[in-house]
Amino acid sequence: MTKTAAEARYTGNLREMLKVYLVMGSPNCGGRDPAAVLQAAIEGGVTLFQFREKGPGALQGQERTELGNRLLGVCRQAGIPFIVNDDLRLAEELEADGIHVGQEDLAQWDREGLRQRFKGRILGISAHDPAEAREAVRCGADYLGAGPMYATATKPDARAVQGPGMIAAMRAGGISLPLVGIGGITPEGAASVLAAGADGVAVISAISGADDPREAARRFSRPFRR
Ligand SMILES: Cc1ncc(COP(=O)(O)OP(=O)(O)O)c(N)n1
Numbered sequence: 135m136t137k138t139a140a141e142a143r144y145t146g147n148l149r150e151m152l153k154v155y156l157v158m159g160s161p162n163c164g165g166r167d168p169a170a171v172l173q174a175a176i177e178g179g180v181t182l183f184q185f186r187e188k189g190p191g192a193l194q195g196q197e198r199t200e201l202g203n204r205l206l207g208v209c210r211q212a213g214i215p216f217i218v219n220d221d222l223r224l225a226e227e228l229e230a231d232g233i234h235v236g237q238e239d240l241a242q243w244d245r246e247g248l249r250q251r252f253k254g255r256i257l258g259i260s261a262h263d264p265a266e267a268r269e270a271v272r273c274g275a276d277y278l279g280a281g282p283m284y285a286t287a288t289k290p291d292a293r294a295v296q297g298p299g300m301i302a303a304m305r306a307g308g309i310s311l312p313l314v315g316i317g318g319i320t321p322e323g324a325a326s327v328l329a330a331g332a333d334g335v336a337v338i339s340a341i342s343g344a345d346d347p348r349e350a351a352r353r354f355s356r357p358f359r360r
């Protein structure tokens with residue numbers, strides 16, 4: 135059977151891709167060019183990227199699409215998969231490698247339809263406890279984003295802090311899907327998240343807001359180089 139362009143690109147091991155997962159958009163880059171921040175972070179060891187253009191000053195419409203397209207170009211050049219947050223239409227327009235949706239987003243769509251619509255592409259779903267993780271598995275998720283691990287100022291509507299123990303509870307409850315922790319993760323905090331059973335860490339501010347995103351990403355990738 136002939137593969138779609140996205141299927142052909144997405145041939146790697148998802149657990150490997152999830153190791154250092156950068157999530158960001160222009161509001162997270164401190165006024166710098168997001169493409170330059172992304173390029174530096176990839177050089178430091180980022181393995182997967184999610185375009186999340188959200189928060190104060192987030193671009194809309196054509197500007198948003200154009201930025202997504204530029205960031206997609208950086209990812210393609212580096213061989214890093216490109217995921218779009220929330221916006222199914224943008225993901226399709228850009229021919230992204232996948233989509234990430236949360237529990238609140240899921241409520242808006244027919245779940246089977248969502249999996250079908252992104253057949254052959256990566257589908258990431260957020261989960262905040264083992265019951266939500268099981269539901270995400272039923273929806274056909276390829277990976278889970280489990281959070282918040284620690285306090286975060288980046289997402290004002292984040293749930294209460296769950297901590298790495300929540301990942302351990304998911305694993306103990308039989309959730310074997312590839313999984314990343316998210317929320318307030320620093321290089322120091324990453325160790326407990328990985329020790330609890332995560333395949334990787336998803337990070338916004340500790341990389342995209344760092345003075346030196348390359349060095350910040352390098353610090354997150356260190357545990358995987360040992
Ligand atoms: C990898 C990853 N995990 C969780 C989230 C959060 O998704 P969601 O709950 O839909 O919140 P928003 O990011 O849309 O504000 C994520 N984006 N990525």
Ligand SMILES: Cc1nc(C(=O)O)sc1CCOP(=O)(O)O
Nearest residue numbers: 281282286288289317318338339
């Ligand atoms: C986007 C997001 N989702 C979360 C969840 O708990 O699902 S926490 C969060 C914000 C992550 O940003 P930072 O790394 O700057 O804390």
Ligand SMILES: [Mg+2]
Nearest residue numbers: 220235236239
């Ligand atoms: Mg969402």
